[in-house]
Amino acid sequence: MLSDFYGDYSKTLAAAKQEMEGQKIKLKEDETDFVCELCGRKMVVKTGRFGKFIACPGYPECKNIKKFEKGTGVTCPKCGGEIIEKKSKKGRIFYGCNKYPACDFSSWTQPSKEKCPQCGGILFVKKGKKPSLVCQTEGCGFIKQE
Ligand SMILES: [Zn+2]
Ligand SMILES: [Zn+2]
Ligand SMILES: [Zn+2]
Structure with a gap:
């Protein structure tokens, strides 16, 4: 009786764990609007040890990665690019242009x-x-x- 119970229980647990892992992967890999310039796949957001980054789902064939950038939807007053949220070396958030280094717009204020x-x-x-x-x-x- 007892072994039956545990047998079923561990099976359920394994299934639940699998489901959770599947979900976790889905949650982690948010599709972005970036298209990989090397292979044309739609790049995804991944979370690694150093925070979020954008990676090509074609890994390991394609190892293209980019820095994760959070857009603000605001047009850059200097060049017409988009203003994105950035982090300074000290971890403070500031706002800069996505055309950097071609455009040097930056602001501490949102x-x-x-x-x-x-x-x-x-x-x-x-x-x-x-x-x-x-x-x-x-x-x-x-x-x-x-
Ligand atoms: Zn790629
Ligand atoms: Zn004014
Ligand atoms: Zn700009």
Whole structure:
């Protein structure tokens, strides 16, 4: 009786474990919009020892990997590229252009999707007790209280 019970139990456990592992892999491998320039497959987000990165699912035939970049959906005011979230060497988050090093736009302040009604520049998100959107264009100084 007892051995039957345990027999079934371990089978169920193994099945559950398999299922979980399958899910874990699915969760880890989020498809991205990046297409591998070496083999044309859609690249996926993976989590490794050093954090997230983007890898080609064709591994080991194709070993293409990229740094994981979180887009903000905000257009770079300097070159028209996209502003992405980056991490400084000290782990502090800042915002830079995805065309870097061709474009050197960077900001510690988070850019918003809203444009300044006075000068057409990007409004940056100023966090605090009263969050506001601030224009950083020299001589403009537009502030929008949320
Ligand atoms: Zn590839
Ligand atoms: Zn740029
Ligand atoms: Zn402005």
